[in-house]
Amino acid sequence: xxxxxQTNRTIMSIIAILVGLLMMAAIPFLVQTALDRVxxxxxDHIEAGNPxxxxxxxxxxxxxxxxxxxxxxxxxxxxxxxxxxRKGSEWSYPLAMTLFALPAIGGMYMFLPxxxxxxxxxxxxxxxxxxxxxxxxxxxxxxATLAQKLVKLGALTFVxxxxxxxxxxxxxxxxxxxxRPGAPFYxxxxxxxxxxxxxxxxxxxxxxxxxxxLLAVGKRKGWxxxxxxSISILSINIPTQFIRTKTLDYLYGVLIALGILIFxxxxxxxxxxxxxxxxxxx
Numbered sequence: 001x002x003x004x005x006q007t008n009r010t011i012m013s014i015i016a017i018l019v020g021l022l023m024m025a026a027i028p029f030l031v032q033t034a035l036d037r038v039x040x041x042x043x044d045h046i047e048a049g050n051p052x053x054x055x056x057x058x059x060x061x062x063x064x065x066x067x068x069x070x071x072x073x074x075x076x077x078x079x080x081x082x083x084x085x086r087k088g089s090e091w092s093y094p095l096a097m098t099l100f101a102l103p104a105i106g107g108m109y110m111f112l113p114x115x116x117x118x119x120x121x122x123x124x125x126x127x128x129x130x131x132x133x134x135x136x137x138x139x140x141x142x143x144a145t146l147a148q149k150l151v152k153l154g155a156l157t158f159v160x161x162x163x164x165x166x167x168x169x170x171x172x173x174x175x176x177x178x179x180r181p182g183a184p185f186y187x188x189x190x191x192x193x194x195x196x197x198x199x200x201x202x203x204x205x206x207x208x209x210x211x212x213x214l215l216a217v218g219k220r221k222g223w224x225x226x227x228x229x230s231i232s233i234l235s236i237n238i239p240t241q242f243i244r245t246k247t248l249d250y251l252y253g254v255l256i257a258l259g260i261l262i263f264x265x266x267x268x269x270x271x272x273x274x275x276x277x278x279x280x281x282x
Contacts, residue, residue, distance in 0.1 A: 001088040004143040012141050013086035016078040016096055019134040023075025023103055027127050031068040034114055034123045035060065041117030055178035059171055060113055067106035071127070074099040078134075094213030097138055101160055101212050103131030108164040109171075135160075139216075144275065148218075151272040155263035156215060159226055162256045163208040166201035166233060169253060173198025190243050197240040197250065204229040218275035227264050230257040 001009065038060055046053050078099050084092040107127030114124050139153050177195050186192040207229035214222025234257050241250035263269045 001085070001090050001093050001142070004088065004141065006088075008141045008143070009086050009088055012096075012138055013082045015134055015137055016082040016085055019100065019103075019130055020075040020078030020082070022130050023071050023078065027071050027075070027103060027130065028068050030123060030127055031064055031071075031110065034110055034118075034127075035064040037118045037123070038064070038113050042113075045117060052179045053175075055175045056113070059175050059178075063171060064110055067102075067110065071103045071106055074102045090217075093138065093142060094216045097135065097156075097216040098209075098213045100131045100134035100138065101163075101209070104128050104135055104160055105131075105164045105167070105209075107131060108161075109167055112164075112168050145272070148272045148275050151263065151269050152216070152218075155226075155260070155269070155273050156212060158256060158259045158263060159208050159211060159215065162230065162233070162253070162260055163205050165249075165253050165256055166205045166208065166229075169237075169249060170198040170202040170205070172249070173201075193240055193243055197236045200232055200236040201253070204232050207232075215273065218273060220274055223264055223270075223274060226260055230260045230264070233257045 004012075039057060042053060042056050042060070046057075078096060081092050081095060085096060105128075107124045107130070110124035111122050111128060115122055135156070136153065139156070140149055142149075144152070173194055177191075177198075180191055181187060186195075207225045211222040211225035211229070215226065216222075233253055237250040237253045237257070241248070241254070244250070263273060
């Protein structure tokens with residue numbers, strides 16, 4: 001961060017404060033409004049003759065407020081570290097990138113149930129955009145070559161997309177397992193594999209999220225975490241897609257995971273992503 005100009009560091013500090021304030025003061029109300037609309041829409045769908053969706057009420061009533069709390073604390077953290085960003089403390093950059101990723105990922109997750117059950121403007125996208133504004137601006141304000149910035153933008157965007165998709169796959173699996181026929185027993189391979197794919201995707205979410213601050217500063221540790229998570233998703237999503245063919249959700253996960261691996265393995269992209277690979281701490 002010290003090599004980044006003082007002007008840019010000051011701008012980054014101001015962005016951290018502004019986005020942090022929005023995460024504290026605006027996003028909690030956006031989340032509640034979105035949740036209320038989703039619960040009403042889902043309730044109408046259940047009452048229309050779709051009782052198997054009833055489990056979604058409890059899951060969304062749990063996960064939306066959980067994301068709200070996480071984003072609220074992340075907003076406070078951004079404000080607290082804003083002056084360290086201005087001073088150029090090296091640790092503040094990867095931490096800020098991680099904090100910006102939370103509303104970006106959480107908002108995109110909340111967007112997916114929203115568009116399924118609510119008509120009109122996709123309110124959770126506003127939450128996601130708030131996080132992405134900080135996420136993308138920090139990439140371009142920190143001193144680096146244009147190639148490094150563009151590669152980092154692409155790689156970290158795919159990682160965030162994969163984290164959102166994998167988290168949603170896990171929620172979808174739990175929702176279906178809670179109302180599966182014959183519960184608590186498993187009728188056949190497709191049902192216990194459905195449970196398996198959801199939990200593997202959740203494990204991958206943890207690895208992907210941990211990779212964000214490391215990849216943000218070009219650390220090989222982040223490369224390994226992203227690669228392991230992506231290969232894990234490929235390994236479980238591909239067979240699941242053949243077994244459960246009613247949806248293409250697993251195929252979408254495969255495509256996003258392949259996108260990550262392209263950034264991780266194509267030599268030109270990898271060279272510009274792991275810019276601190278040869279440093280003592282890389």
